[in-house]
Amino acid sequence: MAKTGWILTTGVAVIALAAGLYAGLSRSPPPDAAILMALSLPDTHGEDQALSQWKGKVVVVNFWATWCEPCREEMPEFIQTQRELGGQGVQFVGIAIDELDKVT
Structure with a gap:
């Protein structure tokens, strides 16, 4: 017992x-959104782009690599969708950690 x-x-x-x-x-x-809003990354021109510039928008982040064939194939669709939806509060951001000449 x-x-x-x-x-x-x-x-x-x-x-x-x-x-x-x-x-x-x-x-x-x-988590504090201020931490994320303080994040900035360089664009293809070497200029820092702060995430805070898109505050209030829907931000679609695409992590991709130049060696990834499906990633490269979908890139034109992301660019076209950004053109279509950019004025409607949507921002597509592509992030690649590669050499600049391979990304542009």
Whole structure:
């Protein structure tokens, strides 16, 4: 009987701990948007572009690489969609970590 009581007590304690952790984590505030808005990356002309310039817009970020054939194939579609939706509050941003002459 003592063993059963110990197992039951341990089980209840584990469940209570898990519930407490879940409640604490679910109430954590979201990361500060100011950190993200402070991010800036160089464009193909070497000029820094701050993410904050698109505040209030839907920003579609495309991470791509020159060695990725599907990435290169979809690029004209992203450019065309930017032309079509750019005036409607949508901004497409392509990010590639490659040599500049391969990206442009």
